[in-house]
Amino acid sequence: MTDEVVEKLAQLLEQDQFELIFQEAKVRLVYLMNDAVESFLVFKNVRITGEYNRDYQGELEASLEKQGQKFVLIVRQGETVFTLFFDDLVMENHLYEYGTIGHFWVKNYEYLRQMEYRLAILRDKYDYLGEEYCNEKEKRLAQLVDFPPLNYCCYPAVPEKYIVPKENPWVPTEAALSVMDEFASRAKDRTLGKILRLYREFPVPFIAKRIGNMLHRNSHGRVVDMINEEIRVASKKYPRRNFGRDAECKIQETLHKVQRRQELLKNKGQQSIILREEPFSTAEDSIEYKIYLMIWKKGILNRKVLIEEYPVSL
Incomplete structure (x- = not known):
């Protein structure tokens, strides 16, 4: 031992x-x-x-x-x-793929709450198992847990009673600020880059909340999309859980149904993303598997989503 x-x-x-x-x-x-x-x-x-x-x-x-x-x-x-x-x-x-996992426990701006959740579980992997269990993209992304406009301070993925608070949650780290600077630069989002520079000088909750509000605006959607895509790509190398032949047949049957629905929406000009909620491989009880369709809705100022749920009994 x-x-x-x-x-x-x-x-x-x-x-x-x-x-x-x-x-x-x-x-x-x-x-x-x-x-x-x-x-x-x-x-x-x-x-x-x-x-x-x-x-x-x-x-x-x-x-x-x-x-x-x-x-x-x-x-x-x-x-x-x-x-x-x-x-x-x-x-x-x-280790499993988590970039297309979805949990919808808290309403409003669900796409940002999914990001908060995925970054949180990635950071747990980084902290508990060590950086040798993370690829280079994951090592960088894990730092965003210390960026208050994106973490549970502004977009908690779970109800408050389930949040495990950490010391000084409103204080960003230099590593987190650097990663966000990089994404803002790649997205050519000069307005976000400008307020990030101010935030680095004055890391106070007021500015953090201001940035949090900016992240659900249509005008800053490219940055959010880039981070989500980076998470998806970083986790793509890992396998998905397999629940056996019978279960996989049921999952595929429902997935095809959701894909047909997605195609109909696409023909109408509506974009959507397919996500899944699944039990652990070692679950001893029969747990429901769910497939979600997250449909983008573009408001006058804000980006919102509509969630459709498709249960699969394993």
């Missing part, structure tokens, strides 16, 4: 996180689960005694020992205690 794995186990325990998944003759401990990553600590040749409560939420007490050639992990969940005897603990990481 490497020092890195021990550190990751300690990190989970410090956060009172201990979710075991029993699947494919393996016992996995969830390390990071989101649309971009499914990461686990896998117990080798494990034997469990006592009672593991999968629904427990609360403080954990744990101790790790070595007895001969075996490791022993004792975990207390409140009044319940269980013990894992195992030979080794190793990392198992699965």
Whole structure:
């Protein structure tokens, strides 16, 4: 068991996180689960005694020992205690394409909230697994999590009760400002470039909110489109989850229906994007798969979208 794995186990325990998944003759401990990553600590040749409560939420007490050639992990969940005897603990990481993932939990300017979500899960991959699990585009894009006009300060993808606040969320980093400068320059958006220079000198919430408002204007749509396209391209190299032959047939059947709808809209001059919401590969329960059609609507000043939902029961 490497020092890195021990550190990751300690990190989970410090956060009172201990979710075991029993699947494919393996016992996995969830390390990071989101649309971009499914990461686990896998117990080798494990034997469990006592009672593991999968629904427990609360403080954990744990101790790790070595007895001969075996490791022993004792975990207390409140009044319940269980013990894992195992030979080794190793990392198992699965990376997935996330550039066309869609979750529509919060209304209004959904296309910006999708961007916030994708950047957030990318940053989690960068922070928890390390930059070696990110390509060069992802390393740059991950910095935009520290750009308040694009993060949860202005466009949260989830309701407020689910947001995990960070220290000084309204303060942009130099790296984030540099990445946005680059996009504004590539889009030849001089107005945005000008206010970014002011924002660098005066990084206050008032200017951040002003930039946030600018990003949903028709006049600055090119910058938003370029960032979204960069995310899509950066994640394209990763595979998509596969749910088996029967499930994939159902997904393709619904997808063809959505594509026909998209073609009809295109013939009427309306642009749209197909997105998907899917369960994790290691999900133990039957979870609904959804395909969305995000249809662009151009207002007088603002860009808006209409969302159509197409469920697929797997």
